[in-house]
Amino acid sequence: MRTYALTVFAQSGEKLLDESFTATSDDEAKSIGQARLEETGYQEYTHRCVTPEAKLILFHR
Incomplete structure (x- = not known):
């Protein structure tokens, strides 16, 4: 994991959500991230999901 x-x-640049989670692959993490954004209603806000190596796997501006 x-x-x-x-x-x-x-x-305004304020952080609305800043959390970590575990996944077995980048694809699974992308799905988990998208689901979390839908749960919180933040899918249209600027967001990013990054790997432990800081690779962007999900981004919206």
């Missing part, structure tokens, strides 16, 4: 980071920002 690897630890991924999901961060959501308001237009």
